[in-house]
Amino acid sequence: MRFTGISLKYGAGRLLFDNFSLEAAKGQVTCLMGTSGIGKTTLLKMAAGLIRPAQGVISRDEGERLGYVFQEPRLLPEKTVLENVLWVLEQRQEQEQERVLAMLDAADLSAVLHAYPDQLSGGMRQRVSVVRAFAARPGLLFMDEPFQSLDAATRAGMHQLFRKLWESEQPTVLLVTHDLDEALALGTRIVVLGCRPMNILADVTAASVEQHGGTYFSQADQRRLWQLTTGKDGRETDDRKTAAFKLAPSGSSEI
Numbered sequence: 415m416r417f418t419g420i421s422l423k424y425g426a427g428r429l430l431f432d433n434f435s436l437e438a439a440k441g442q443v444t445c446l447m448g449t450s451g452i453g454k455t456t457l458l459k460m461a462a463g464l465i466r467p468a469q470g471v472i473s474r475d476e477g478e479r480l481g482y483v484f485q486e487p488r489l490l491p492e493k494t495v496l497e498n499v500l501w502v503l504e505q506r507q508e509q510e511q512e513r514v515l516a517m518l519d520a521a522d523l524s525a526v527l528h529a530y531p532d533q534l535s536g537g538m539r540q541r542v543s544v545v546r547a548f549a550a551r552p553g554l555l556f557m558d559e560p561f562q563s564l565d566a567a568t569r570a571g572m573h574q575l576f577r578k579l580w581e582s583e584q585p586t587v588l589l590v591t592h593d594l595d596e597a598l599a600l601g602t603r604i605v606v607l608g609c610r611p612m613n614i615l616a617d618v619t620a621a622s623v624e625q626h627g628g629t630y631f632s633q634a635d636q637r638r639l640w641q642l643t644t645g646k647d648g649r650e651t652d653d654r655k656t657a658a659f660k661l662a663p664s665g666s667s668e669i
């Protein structure tokens with residue numbers, strides 16, 4: 415999908431976008447990072463057709479199915495876990511049931527298929543919402559800080575689940591995150607955005623993508639991304655160094 419020459423502002427405010435362009439390559443996970451309030455959510459909403467830009471063009475493949483995962487799960491409270499997922503499949507429910515059950519199993523939700531959302535933990539609810547998004551076979555999936563409210567251990571499980579589902583369905587994903595380690599683990603490309611108007615500060619593609627294990631960005635790119643997203647130089651002095659650098663393939667001595 416492609417944004418070309420987008421301009422937009424809310425009301426009498428300053429321009430959030432002024433002739434902004436970005437292309438998300440098919441089948442890639444493009445992570446969007448940048449400080450709060452610069453318009454990342456607005457960008458996803460424009461991509462999904464929920465907001466129209468004042469100027470510019472947004473191109474998507476014709477007939478491409480769209481999915482959206484929000485920070486909060488947004489499940490239907492009166493439907494069970496299984497019903498929440500099947501509901502998005504509309505008329506294809508029966509043929510797809512086996513596939514959906516396998517996805518729910520991969521998300522460790524087999525034991526709660528018939529539970530209602532208010533009987534689940536926050537992490538379980540978000541797992542349902544991620545499975546629901548992938549179950550609909552989206553060509554294009556928008557994820558707006560989907561794991562932000564989860565604790566670190568739950569988030570690590572969600573990352574694994576995301577990678578399993580992404581590898582089997584291969585949608586194009588636009589994922590907004592504030593967490594560089596998350597972007598390094600999930601993204602095949604990381605775009606760091608600057609503000610008012612939105613501009614691209616860095617655009618880095620993974621050197622390789624590993625099965626379920628995450629992606630691998632070069633050490634130089636990781637350092638640059640760290641500097642840009644935290645304003646700090648010395649990754650050595652920060653605990654997050656270990657978490658992100660852990661993603662380097664075993665045998666790498668560059669750490």
Ligand SMILES: Nc1ncnc2c1ncn2[C@@H]1O[C@H](COP(=O)(O)OP(=O)(O)OP(=O)(O)O)[C@@H](O)[C@H]1O
Nearest residue numbers: 424425427430448449450451452453454455456457
């Ligand atoms: N419907 C709206 N009406 C007016 N202003 C809005 C509206 N939606 C967003 N804004 C403003 O536009 C700016 C960008 O908002 P947006 O939510 O897109 O940013 P963001 O980068 O996603 O922020 P965050 O990282 O905090 O979620 C903010 O200053 C916000 O207050």
